[in-house]
Amino acid sequence: MKKILIIEDEAALQKTIGDVLKQEKYRIVSAMDGEAGVKAAQAEKPDLILLDLVLPKMHGFEVLKTLKADEATKDIAIIVLTNLESMGDIEKALEMGATTYLVKASYTLEEVVQKIKKTLGE
Amino acid sequence: MAFKEILAQLNFRAYCRKYNMSLWQCPQFLFLLMGTVIMISAVVTYFLGTRYVADPQVVSLIVLALTAILLIITFSVTNTLEGLAEANRLKTEFVNVVSHQLRAPISNLKWALEFILSGRCGDVNSQFNEYVQIIKDNTDRMRELVESLLMVSRIEQGRLPTHKIEFSLEEVVKKAMANFESKAKSAKVKVGLEILPEPLPLVLADPSQITVVVNNLLDNAIRYAKEGGNVKVIVKPKDQRYLLFSVEDDGVGIPQGDQQHIFQKFFRSGNALRQQTFGSGLGLYVAKSIIGNSKGKIGFVSEENKGSTFWFTIPIKV
Numbered sequence: 265m266k267k268i269l270i271i272e273d274e275a276a277l278q279k280t281i282g283d284v285l286k287q288e289k290y291r292i293v294s295a296m297d298g299e300a301g302v303k304a305a306q307a308e309k310p311d312l313i314l315l316d317l318v319l320p321k322m323h324g325f326e327v328l329k330t331l332k333a334d335e336a337t338k339d340i341a342i343i344v345l346t347n348l349e350s351m352g353d354i355e356k357a358l359e360m361g362a363t364t365y366l367v368k369a370s371y372t373l374e375e376v377v378q379k380i381k382k383t384l385g386e
Numbered sequence: 387m388a389f390k391e392i393l394a395q396l397n398f399r400a401y402c403r404k405y406n407m408s409l410w411q412c413p414q415f416l417f418l419l420m421g422t423v424i425m426i427s428a429v430v431t432y433f434l435g436t437r438y439v440a441d442p443q444v445v446s447l448i449v450l451a452l453t454a455i456l457l458i459i460t461f462s463v464t465n466t467l468e469g470l471a472e473a474n475r476l477k478t479e480f481v482n483v484v485s486h487q488l489r490a491p492i493s494n495l496k497w498a499l500e501f502i503l504s505g506r507c508g509d510v511n512s513q514f515n516e517y518v519q520i521i522k523d524n525t526d527r528m529r530e531l532v533e534s535l536l537m538v539s540r541i542e543q544g545r546l547p548t549h550k551i552e553f554s555l556e557e558v559v560k561k562a563m564a565n566f567e568s569k570a571k572s573a574k575v576k577v578g579l580e581i582l583p584e585p586l587p588l589v590l591a592d593p594s595q596i597t598v599v600v601n602n603l604l605d606n607a608i609r610y611a612k613e614g615g616n617v618k619v620i621v622k623p624k625d626q627r628y629l630l631f632s633v634e635d636d637g638v639g640i641p642q643g644d645q646q647h648i649f650q651k652f653f654r655s656g657n658a659l660r661q662q663t664f665g666s667g668l669g670l671y672v673a674k675s676i677i678g679n680s681k682g683k684i685g686f687v688s689e690e691n692k693g694s695t696f697w698f699t700i701p702i703k704v
Contacts, residue, residue, distance in 0.1 A: 276494040280501050287506055347489050351549040351592065368493040369529065370594075373500040 266384060267291045269310040271301030271327065272345070273319050277368075281314065284373060285380070298322025302330050305337050312384055315362070317346040317353070325356065332361040341383050345376070413470075416463045423459065427452040474542075482539040485532045492529045499525060527664070534668040537598065538651065541675040547595070548679070552588040552703040555596065555629055556581050556621055562600045563619065566608060575611045577604075582622040589629055590703040591680040599676050599684075602669035603633045603696045609665070610637035610658060610694070624699050628682065632697035640688040648686070649674040657690065673698070 268290045272278050275296075282292045293308050295301035298319040305313060313331070317324030324344065331337040341363045346353075349367040357365050363383055366376060402412035409415050430452070434445045499522040501507065503515065510518075540546050563579060570577045589596075607617045615636045624630035640648055644655040652667040677684040677698045688694035 274490060274494060276491075276498065280494070280497045284501060284506060347486075347493065349594070351547045355549075368497075369489055369533065373497045374504065 265289060265291050266312070267293060267308060267310040268380070269293045269295065269301070269304055269308060269313045271295045271298065271304075271313060271319065271324070272316045273297060274316070280373065281376070284377060288377060288381075296320075298324065298327045301327050305331055305340065306334065309336070310340060312380060313340055313342045314345050314380070315342050317344060317348050317357075325360065328357065328360045328362060343379065343383060407466075410462065411466050411469070413463060413466050416459060416466065420456065420459045420463065423452065423456055427456070478539050478542045481535050482543070485536040485539065488528070488532045489536070492525060492532060495525050496522070496529060531666055533598075534666055534672060537672045537676075538668055541672065546675065546679045547592050550590050550592055550680070552590050553593040553596075554586070555589045555631065555700065556584070556586050558593060558597050559600055559619060559621055559631065562597065562604055565601075566604050569605075570608050570617070573608055573611070574614050575608050575617055576615070577608065577617045577619065580618070580620045580622075582620070586621060586623065586629060588703045589700045591682075591700055595676045596680065596700065599673045599698060600631065602673050603631075603698075606669060606696070607633045607635040607637070607694075611635040612637055623702070627702055627704075628699040629702055630697060630699050632695055634693065634695040636693040639690040639692050639694055640686075641690045645686075645688060649684075 268285055270278055270281055270285075270292060272281070272294070273296050278294050278296070282294060285292055293304055293310060295304045299321040301313075301315070301319070302322065304310075315324050315327060319327070322330075324346065328342060328344075331340065331342065338361075342361065344357045344362045344365045345368060346366075347368050349369075354365045364379055366379060371379075398409060398412060398415045398418070401414050402409055427449070431445065431449055434448055438444050499518055502510070502518050503522060559579065559581075563577060566577065604617075604619070611617050618634045620630075620632045620634075622630055638657045638660075640655050641657060644653075647653045648655065649670050650667075651671040653671075654665060654667040658665070674684050677700070680700055682698055682700040684696075684698040686694055686696040
């Protein structure tokens with residue numbers, strides 16, 4: 265069973281995405297802030313990380329930078345899932361090593377699930 | 387300008403009340419006062435100059451006094467204009483902050499409702515589903531309004547992205563048409579697409595912004611088409627430098643008198659309001675700003691009760 269880490273400070277979104285991914289037979293690990301997210305990624309070594317950008321304690325870009333600089337986590341696929349939509353943010357995230365960048369307002373829940381499956385090669 | 391409009395502008399009390407300002411803060415009144423003082427000054431100076439030719443100090447002092455009055459009025463006008471500019475900036479900032487703050491809960495709500503409607507919660511009775519669908523439809527309306535307001539605040543702050551990439555306009559149009567399929571079906575409107583020739587050359591712009599324009603124009607065409615009517619979308623080269631997108635409907639059309647205002651913010655034509663009470667009047671304003679920012683052109687031809695054709699051009703990638 266593949267493991268997905270959701271780093272997201274919105275509890276409602278954590279629950280919705282978490283529930284839908286559990287139904288798709290993934291194991292879910294959650295973190296509500298950037299620092300906890302980095303620790304969870306290092307401890308759990310998930311197959312994929314869903315990363316929000318506006319996070320308490322550590323910004324999503326900082327999380328991305330930390331995980332990509334760490335030998336143990338640098339190969340984990342990271343999907344940025346945020347409401348920030350400037351071209352600058354998108355380019356920055358992709359340059360820093362994010363696999364995909366999704367703007368929450370532009371995608372349905374099913375489309376997000378499909379993107380996750382595609383990223384995991386399913 | 388019609389005589390009636392000039393008379394209406396001279397009614398300062400009504401004019402200033404409309405903007406919630408006192409007479410002494412109202413630019414229209416202050417400008418007229420300033421003009422009157424300038425004219426009186428010129429006459430008085432001439433009169434005194436000819437009468438007290440032997441005593442230039444008196445003339446100088448009076449001119450000085452009139453100049454001081456002018457200075458005070460000018461200062462007051464400048465202050466008022468500064469206040470107006472600041473109020474406008476604060477309004478744009480307010481819209482921006484509120485829209486951003488609304489975006490997150492609306493996304494949460496949208497996904498939670500999609501979760502229920504997808505059947506992932508197990509069997510729910512059909513009446514429950516109907517109500518959830520109502521909440522979902524209204525959440526979508528809120529989301530569309532928030533997105534439009536965010537776009538308007540970006541336009542007003544001059545923050546529309548200038549980053550351009552090459553992409554396929556026909557793909558954007560096909561995707562938009564697929565998204566509008568159910569809306570067209572429920573409105574009993576037939577939507578046709580013609581792409582000449584296929585494949586078309588790539589264009590250079592921001593695809594997410596052009597998607598907004600295509601969505602807005604398609605949405606209007608379906609919304610204002612007659613029941614059982616037709617909407618025809620055409621994408622083709624205009625010349626060697628531009629692609630042309632057009633969407634034609636056989637709907638209510640735009641009355642001649644409203645056509646000059648159609649790209650104004652919040653403007654909604656009278657017959658459009660009769661046909662559809664929904665709508666913010668922001669779609670065409672946003673579309674025009676985006677196309678202008680993309681170095682293209684936008685326009686329309688329309689006849690009341692016969693229909694409208696809206697079009698835009700966009701530069702081909704060289």
